[in-house]
Amino acid sequence: DVFIFPKRRGLGSLDVAITAAGNPPNSPSSAILALVQTALEEYSGFWGDVRAYAPTKEYLNITALVTGSVSQTDVEKVIRDYVGLLKPGETFVASTLVSQIRALPGVTDVQLTPATNQAPTLNVFVTGWLRIGTLTVTML
Structure with a gap:
């Protein structure tokens, strides 16, 4: 699942907390976090202050x-x-x-x-x- 926290680190930032499916849900692997981070950076461009992380x-x-x-x-x-x-x-x-x-x-x-x-x-x-x-x- 994805949980979006806009402006968590200040104006213009977008942080995305990622959890992995399961019962109960768990922390994502570092590979999943890296993929999400790459996708966010590609989408936001050079001006975006985006961060994918595990809660x-x-x-x-x-x-x-x-x-x-x-x-x-x-x-x-x-x-x-x-x-x-x-x-x-x-x-x-x-x-x-x-x-x-x-x-x-x-x-x-x-x-x-x-x-x-x-x-x-x-x-x-x-x-x-x-x-x-x-x-x-x-x-x-």
């Missing part, structure tokens, strides 16, 4: 305490799917994940850590991309 993975350690008759595997899948779909620069919204877990049949309660939203680093030097570090699901 920086930032890892979230997630713990879920779940009450109910749901399977641990189903809860883990919901968590992995949610975080796996986060785009570079996108914030982890704890309440959204809790809602998705609570929507599973048999779930009566969820306690999630982190319990607050987590924003990746997003500045002129870094485009953070939230990924799962450690995942611990405990059924109560």
Whole structure:
């Protein structure tokens, strides 16, 4: 996938974060980045300030305490799917994940850590991309 960040490094710049297909998506190879960079430079001409790059993975350690008759595997899948779909620069919204877990049949309660939203680093030097570090699901 391609994520465009105009003016990230200043007026006239165009930065393109690239991710590789997969489940969850992953970082692209250096060969893919080089091909994209070449294509951008050819398209933009000598005046273009363009840059293709891989976003920086930032890892979230997630713990879920779940009450109910749901399977641990189903809860883990919901968590992995949610975080796996986060785009570079996108914030982890704890309440959204809790809602998705609570929507599973048999779930009566969820306690999630982190319990607050987590924003990746997003500045002129870094485009953070939230990924799962450690995942611990405990059924109560």
